[in-house]
Amino acid sequence: MTLPVAVTGVGSVTPLGVGAAVLASRLVAGETALVGGDGRCVEFDAGEFLTRRESRRNARFAQLALVAADEAVHQAGWSNGLPYPPEEILCIVGTGLGGAPESPQGTDATPLTVPLMMANSAAASLCTRYGIRGESFATSGACAAGAQAIGVAMGAIRRGEAAAAVVGGAEAASVPLICESFAQAGALSPTGRCVPFGADRDGFVMGEGAGILVLESVAGARARGAEILGLVMGYGASSDAHHVTAPSPDGVPAAQAMRRALADAGVAPEDLCYINTHGTGTPLNDEAEIRSLRLALGDALASIPLSSTKAATGHLFGAGGAVESIITLAALRGGTAPPTYGLSEPDRRLGELDHVLSARALKPGPSGVIGLSDSLGFGGHNSVLVLGAP
Incomplete structure (x- = not known):
């Protein structure tokens, strides 16, 4: 058995609300955030968390990642600076579609259109925000992208190639072009209900959100007195x-x-x-x-x-x-x-x-x-x- 990796911080923005604790408590309470066949983060207002410049220079998926990361980094005890050399920290943020455009029309282009759409833009913004100088990139294995990011980072920490990592996934693809494509493919629920494993299930419902975790070796977390929230074991x-x-x-x-x-x-x-x-x-x-x-x-x-x-x-x-x-x-x-x-x-x-x-x-x-x-x-x-x- 190889050594597990410690999770010392988590953060999320989902249709159920802003914050990992809110997410967990509402799920256990048996609540849903799906309304009218869609799952939007209606309680998320970028202006409450990000400066006007940050909002303008980040697509919605990256905005979600930034806010989730702030929660995770704060919980990990990194708010007053990085506990490891910046070049020894990874940043990997998975996404399936990146900055999906609201409109595919070329006439809507601006100088920021391509940077906003790039799948790696969330990871790049997180590195800039926290001064992370280790390797950073986006995993893009569609619906598996967020899990891929965690798995890749875990391996790097185990091998001693990184001391820690800020990792996760972000998506904000509930836009007309994407929804219509999934509808034509027969994947979206025509009734607007998502009932996994149900006898009457008929498809999924679109959602958006972000989840970010801070990972580090168990020894590193213990050495700096950090609370270990859980373990990535395999x-x-x-x-x-x-x-x-x-x-x-x-x-x-x-x-x-x-x-x-x-x-x-x-x-x-x-x-x-x-x-x-x-x-x-x-x-x-x-x-x-x-x-x-x-x-x-x-x-x-x-x-x-x-x-x-x-x-x-x-x-x-x-x-x-x-x-x-x-x-x-x-x-x-x-x-x-x-x-x-x-x-x-x-x-x-x-x-x-x-x-x-x-x-x-x-x-x-x-x-x-x-x-x-x-x-x-x-x-x-x-x-x-x-x-x-x-």
Whole structure:
């Protein structure tokens, strides 16, 4: 087993509100932020957190990342300066679509159009804000991008290539061009409801948001007296090599990523006490995901509580893996799993599963309080994280 990496700060902006604590508490309370078939961050006003210049020079997805990062950096105790040499800190912010334009018309272009659209602009802005001079870039594995960022940073810290990292994902793609494309592809819910694993599920609902985490070695965090909020224990990834949007129907590649994450963490399926699923609410995706989980976890799957929080936040695409990692860490730390909002009649064709229908206390497994969060992106990008309580 390789060493886990410490999480010392988390921050989020989601349709459920500004702040990671707000996100966790509203999820456990069984609330949803989806209104009229859309999940917007209506409580977020960039002007309350950013200067006029910062707002103008950052697309909405990067604005969300900046505010989430401020929360995470403050919680980690970095507010008065970086605790490590700036060149030894990574900054990786995943996104699927970057600064998606409200209008695709060329006549709307300005000198800032391209910088605002660039997928790496959120990471670049975070580096400028905090003086981070280590490597920075954007992972862009669609819906798996946020989880990819965490996994890549964890590996670099373990190998001693970085002392710490500011990582996560951000997305603000709920714009007409993107929504119409997903609608034409048959992925959006025509009823405006997102009911992952439900017998009557009919698609996902768009959302937007950002999740940022501060990662550092356990030894480094302890040496400076930082509170450890949780652990990133393992990471696994794979590619379907199947289709630009549809998952591999046999579930084998995603299952491989799950097995790799467990092996990397040095834990068995029976050690898991919670699974935060990708759970988009599309018939095809839910079926393939459960097939993958069953292949990877075997008979243990039936007794592991699982839920999808996309029913409450919407599908956050590139931000999803990071936000859902923060949700999973909160569930493990607080000992309570959030429910799949609106799920009352699970699809029996998916087999025996332990759906969390209302907030439920988690029971530690043989190796402690450990959870799994999987992110399965368009294009067949599979990224899986094994997380632990502090």
